[in-house]
Amino acid sequence: MPDLDTFRQETRAWLEANCPAEMREPVRDEGDIYWGGRRATFKNDAQKVWFEACLAKGYTVPAWPKEYGGAGLGPAEAKVLRQEMNRINARPPLSSFGIWMLGPALLHFGTEEQKKHFLGEIARGEIRWCQGYSEPGSGSDLVSLQTFGEDQGDHWVVNGQKVWTSYADRADWIFCLVRTDKENKYQGITFMLFDMESEGCSTKPIKLISGNSPFCETFMDNVKVPKSYGDGLPAQVGEVGRGWDVAKYLLGHEREMISGADGGNTGTIGAAMKRHAGELDPVLRAELAMFDVDALAYGAMGEKFLDEIKVGKGHPAQPNMMKYAGTELNKRRHELMMSAGGSRSLEWESEETGGGKPSRNWLRTKANSIEGGTSEVMLNVISKRILDLPGS
Amino acid sequence: MPLYHNDDQAMLADSARQFMAEEGKIAKQLRHWRDRDCPDGFGHALWEQFGEMGFTGILVREEDGGLGMGHVEAGIVLEEIGRNLSPSPFLTSSVLAATALGHGSNDLRGRYLPGLIEGKSVFAVAIDEGAKHRPERIKMRAEKSGNGFKLSGQKDFVIHGASSDMIVVAARTSGGDDDEDGITLFAVPKDAANMSHDSVRLVDSSMATHTKFNGVELDGDAVIGEVDGGREVLNAMLKAGRVGAAAEGVGVASGAMDMTVEYLKQRKQFGKLIGEFQSLQHRASHLYSEVEIARASVIKAQQLLDGDSEKADLMASVAKAKVSQTAGLAVREGVQMHGGIGMTDEYDIGLYMKRDRALSEFLGDAYYHSGRVAEMSGY
Ligand SMILES: Cc1cc2nc3c(=O)[nH]c(=O)nc-3n(C[C@H](O)[C@H](O)[C@H](O)COP(=O)(O)OP(=O)(O)OC[C@H]3O[C@@H](n4cnc5c(N)ncnc54)[C@H](O)[C@@H]3O)c2cc1C
Numbered sequence: 008m009p010d011l012d013t014f015r016q017e018t019r020a021w022l023e024a025n026c027p028a029e030m031r032e033p034v035r036d037e038g039d040i041y042w043g044g045r046r047a048t049f050k051n052d053a054q055k056v057w058f059e060a061c062l063a064k065g066y067t068v069p070a071w072p073k074e075y076g077g078a079g080l081g082p083a084e085a086k087v088l089r090q091e092m093n094r095i096n097a098r099p100p101l102s103s104f105g106i107w108m109l110g111p112a113l114l115h116f117g118t119e120e121q122k123k124h125f126l127g128e129i130a131r132g133e134i135r136w137c138q139g140y141s142e143p144g145s146g147s148d149l150v151s152l153q154t155f156g157e158d159q160g161d162h163w164v165v166n167g168q169k170v171w172t173s174y175a176d177r178a179d180w181i182f183c184l185v186r187t188d189k190e191n192k193y194q195g196i197t198f199m200l201f202d203m204e205s206e207g208c209s210t211k212p213i214k215l216i217s218g219n220s221p222f223c224e225t226f227m228d229n230v231k232v233p234k235s236y237g238d239g240l241p242a243q244v245g246e247v248g249r250g251w252d253v254a255k256y257l258l259g260h261e262r263e264m265i266s267g268a269d270g271g272n273t274g275t276i277g278a279a280m281k282r283h284a285g286e287l288d289p290v291l292r293a294e295l296a297m298f299d300v301d302a303l304a305y306g307a308m309g310e311k312f313l314d315e316i317k318v319g320k321g322h323p324a325q326p327n328m329m330k331y332a333g334t335e336l337n338k339r340r341h342e343l344m345m346s347a348g349g350s351r352s353l354e355w356e357s358e359e360t361g362g363g364k365p366s367r368n369w370l371r372t373k374a375n376s377i378e379g380g381t382s383e384v385m386l387n388v389i390s391k392r393i394l395d396l397p398g399s
Numbered sequence: 400m401p402l403y404h405n406d407d408q409a410m411l412a413d414s415a416r417q418f419m420a421e422e423g424k425i426a427k428q429l430r431h432w433r434d435r436d437c438p439d440g441f442g443h444a445l446w447e448q449f450g451e452m453g454f455t456g457i458l459v460r461e462e463d464g465g466l467g468m469g470h471v472e473a474g475i476v477l478e479e480i481g482r483n484l485s486p487s488p489f490l491t492s493s494v495l496a497a498t499a500l501g502h503g504s505n506d507l508r509g510r511y512l513p514g515l516i517e518g519k520s521v522f523a524v525a526i527d528e529g530a531k532h533r534p535e536r537i538k539m540r541a542e543k544s545g546n547g548f549k550l551s552g553q554k555d556f557v558i559h560g561a562s563s564d565m566i567v568v569a570a571r572t573s574g575g576d577d578d579e580d581g582i583t584l585f586a587v588p589k590d591a592a593n594m595s596h597d598s599v600r601l602v603d604s605s606m607a608t609h610t611k612f613n614g615v616e617l618d619g620d621a622v623i624g625e626v627d628g629g630r631e632v633l634n635a636m637l638k639a640g641r642v643g644a645a646a647e648g649v650g651v652a653s654g655a656m657d658m659t660v661e662y663l664k665q666r667k668q669f670g671k672l673i674g675e676f677q678s679l680q681h682r683a684s685h686l687y688s689e690v691e692i693a694r695a696s697v698i699k700a701q702q703l704l705d706g707d708s709e710k711a712d713l714m715a716s717v718a719k720a721k722v723s724q725t726a727g728l729a730v731r732e733g734v735q736m737h738g739g740i741g742m743t744d745e746y747d748i749g750l751y752m753k754r755d756r757a758l759s760e761f762l763g764d765a766y767y768h769s770g771r772v773a774e775m776s777g778y
Contacts (some may be wrong), residue, residue, distance in 0.1 A: 389688065393687060
């Protein structure tokens with residue numbers, strides 16, 4: 008494929024010219040990630056330069072069509088870009104729930120106007136989104152959700168509470184599951200978009216075991232959501248009452264993202280522990296070796312999974328398998344890193360550990376198999392949709 | 400290259416699947432020969448059919464009369480062999496020996512490849528000396544004698560050793576037991592004087608030999624590749640064999656898994672299908688996920704090997720280790736979820752357990768290959 012080779016050459020040269028050295032360092036903390044949004048600031052010039060270069064090229068969302076702010080790359084080209092970025096450890100120029108979750112749902116279910124408007128904002132990093140799914144009484148059993156939107160003609164009045172809403176306190180808008188029909192469990196939910204600055208919408212951070220507070224309780228107290236934001240711009244995605252379909256479709260993408268199929272979960276640890284080689288307990292070394300086998304095998308799986316998705320091969324429920332396997336692997340990775348690091352990795356605040364990175368990251372990974380659907384729920388879905396087991 | 404089969408490969412997979420499910424099925428091959436105490440452990444008629452299908456020469460270059468295909472294609476056949484537990488000399492002959500012969504002289508290729516392609520000749524490889532696969536250490540000696548060599552020593556667990564028309568033997572022509580260099584590969588014909596086989600039947604009913612070489616005299620033209628330079632050929636052969644064994648293992652794992660999932664949909668207890676019990680659903684789903692990952696590691700290794708990539712060796716070990724772990728899980732869960740019937744000889748799931756044991760050990764088990772991964776990664 009000479010065209011692809013040319014594209015690879017061009018991409019390589021473009022990255023060489025445009026990706027600053029600081030943007031080729033591993034992400035160390037939240038500040039290294041650029042999330043965009045109304046209140047966003049760049050951590051340093053390099054972050055800004057890199058973001059702007061990508062924006063001009065459509066590379067904040069390379070696979071989205073050009074008219075919605077992407078670069079319109081085909082599957083093979085997108086893979087080449089990903090490979091070339093991974094090769095030099097280039098950081099993503101922009102990260103957001105808009106890119107990973109809402110975007111794919113809008114591309115699939117949105118009206119033309121919604122795509123132009125909302126996707127454009129996401130691609131340009133103007134609006135930061137959060138996800139209002141879970142409620143205190145509705146976690147794994149999400150469809151039982153109670154937040155209610157009362158129909159008032161040209162608007163809804165929304166009341167209820169969401170929980171575990173990641174970055175709600177930093178988000179500008181929310182995509183929110185709201186019940187609009189109490190009689191109809193599955194077909195009574197509407198997938199609404201509204202501004203977090205709306206009157207009656209408030210958030211309260213929750214502290215995690217890692218000591219960080221990346222997520223919130225979100226309260227909706229008589230929040231007025233207009234039914235339309237303009238011509239062809241309804242406030243809901245898909246039809247009123249059919250938000251469950253959108254919600255499930257989006258979950259597929261969320262699970263794919265958490266699975267780390269694109270390379271996020273393929274890193275081996277044994278090699279990184281080389282410097283401890285002399286002191287490595289032989290049994291730990293063996294565990295590391297077996298982990299590395301699994302990590303490298305999972306890396307091949309991620310590549311296969313993405314290749315298959317692009318041509319519609321592979322089972323539609325496969326993201327659930329990826330999420331299950333990828334998150335369990337990541338938890339195991341951090342358990343082993345803690346063991347290999349010994350007492351040093353217990354330090355909670357020291358400078359040497361960058362403020363307790365090893366232990367805080369280790370604790371954070373425990374959420375991987377909970378957020379976006381628990382491992383047990385993933386196994387339920389595989390049983391039902393892939394293995395077709397009875398009664399599941 | 401995307402990590403799935405292209406159209407030609409998908410067609411090959413369809414025909415291999417149909418062929419093996421019919422001609423290679425357990426009742427017709429494995430049980431048939433086992434119950435007759437067959438000294439070969441496989442049927443020659445099936446091997447000839449492999450020849451008619453073109454499988455035998457799949458890795459042999461076109462100018463040598465083969466199909467000139469790659470490891471993805473060989474793996475397609477192997478996966479079906481695994482799924483049906485079809486006993487055959489395919490892995491040792493068409494993958495291992497054929498890879499070695501690919502490095503051999505015109506004369507050697509002309510002597511041995513036509514018989515292989517027809518499905519008439521059977522080949523074995525003699526590498527291991529002892530109960531564990533340790534190709535880093537080769538003690539067996541080949542001394543210069545006249546214009547040829549004289550082989551002395553013993554090889555163990557030579558699969559199909561006694562049924563083979565030719566055995567590829569790795570022997571030391573110089574250096575110490577653990578030296579990287581100084582290895583030479585020989586094509587030893589079955590009628591070589593002073594070679595004797597002590598046959599043993601293995602748990603999966605395949606046949607292996609402890610083969611003694613009491614001064615076996617060979618002409619110089621029995622050498623495959625270069626004298627003292629055999630390590631390179633040996634490594635190429637091992638890589639191909641390991642990736643091949645991994646492909647067969649994926650077949651064993653999927654065969655066992657499919658059978659088990661089917662059983663969960665039929666067997667009733669407590670007034671329910673046992674597949675309704677969540678504890679079993681979760682175990683089956685975990686197994687599914689492992690099998691998918693193992694299969695991905697194999698196709699990745701096959702493609703790297705076909706592309707002559709430097710990373711092929713690492714990925715070959717990853718695939719062999721991952722598949723051994725996964726197929727082991729598949730057969731253990733398979734037997735457990737079948738309950739008592741899983742322990743009976745009449746039921747096939749136990750045959751999967753036996754085959755997995757033997758296949759996992761062949762060319763290095765999960766522990767050996769995980770260790771290699773650590774070494775190649777520098778720790
Ligand atoms: C870090 C983090 C970020 C998150 N971000 C967001 C966000 O941005 N937006 C949002 O809406 N939500 C978010 N969540 C919430 C997340 O989606 C829920 O926590 C998750 O769906 C599980 O729900 P739950 O916490 O109520 O647990 P529960 O559903 O109460 O589960 C408790 C336990 O029971 C098990 N269980 C439940 N049902 C079954 C069953 N049928 N079979 C077997 N076992 C079962 C579960 O697997 C789990 O082990 C986040 C969570 C975390 C940890």
